[in-house]
Amino acid sequence: MAQQNPKQHNVWVLGDGQLGAMLSHAGQPLAINVQPVDIMTPSNERLPLKDTDIITAEREQWPESSLSLQLSEHQHFINGPVFGRLADRFTQKSLLDELSVPTSxxxxxxxxxxxxxxxxxxxxxxxxxxxxxxxxxxxxxxxxxxxxxxxxxxxxxxxxxxxAINFDEEVSIIGVRTQSGECVFYPLTLNLHQDGILMASISPLSRLDHLQPQAEAMLTSVMDALDYVGVMAMECFRVGDELLVNELAPRVHNSGHWTQSGCHINQFELHLRALCDLPIHTPQVNYKCVMVNLIGADKDDRWLSLPNAELFWYNKEVRVGRKVGHLNLSAHNKAMVDDSIALLQQWMPEQYQAPLAWILAEFER
CATH class of the missing domain: 3.30.1490.20 (ATP-grasp fold, A domain)
Structure with missing residues (x-):
């Protein structure tokens, strides 16, 4: 028998940056009403929250205000106690030690x-x-x-x-845990940071497959201990065949942006499905994908001429060191990647030459 009067899902997001915007976009095809909230601008406004509404956050910390208090004190603020615990590196590291999850x-x-x-x-x-x-x-x-x-x-x-860890490379894993405790994961992602800022990601890579069970077990341990619901990211150092956790993020994450192009369910939709207790299954990877972060770079319409590129522009004021967008490049074959990166090397500023060369080198392995 067909379901009668399907439930209307309303999700409010603490924060209205690019992650909130991408959550809102992911909710539209599922008729999930996602409302990012500006909590940085002082306001005496009261939000029309219902008892059945769901609250999430796009950031680990926020200033105390009437809006942030109204949202964070709501009975359905999912993972409420988790944000503060993981936002503090002392309590985050203490948790990892308690769970015997390797870290530096x-x-x-x-x-x-x-x-x-x-x-x-x-x-x-x-x-x-x-x-x-x-x-x-x-x-x-x-x-x-x-x-x-x-x-x-x-x-x-x-x-x-x-x-200080003399690591071989940096990887991350994005996982989701449902309200019933089921966990599913995306494949490990290889990341490159420059001056502490993520510049590029590649996933999936078959050479990392043997580390997938280790990463999944580590993140499952954390999510289970916190009774977590939704998407969580775990950034790691790879030292030989061992992983050490660098940081945890209780939210959708920059290193999972490749899933918007490479998978049939991206990390934003997966997070919303978990919060709203909708069916979840392991995302299918359609093809290997490269994500290039756009840091302090002016928008260049030539990027749109790349046949394998998808542009996600955040419509923020461009400032040095500020994330203003990202490019996802589908990597169906090496020639396609080589051609696109060669053009980006011509179009992008000096700070991108090393990351673009890193991408090419990975496809030569």
């Missing part, structure tokens, strides 16, 4: 932390990370024994110290 050796930087002891414990290079607020390479400070760098005074009790 670390400790809290407190009033008694001594720089020489950190070097003795972790080596010549030690990375300090602010407990909250750091992203895209911000909120980091290197302690280098050879240069005599010291702990900034205002970082004590506000940062963790990590051992």
């Amino acid at each position: 050796p670390w400790e809290l930087v407190d009033d008694n932390t001594d720089t020489s002891n950190l070097h003795q414990q972790y080596g010549d290079r030690v990375l300090l990370k602010r407990r909250t607020g750091g992203y895209d390479g911000k909120g980091q400070h290197w302690l280098k024994q050879a240069e005599g760098t010291e702990i900034p005074a205002d970082w004590r009790n506000e940062a963790i110290a990590e051992q």
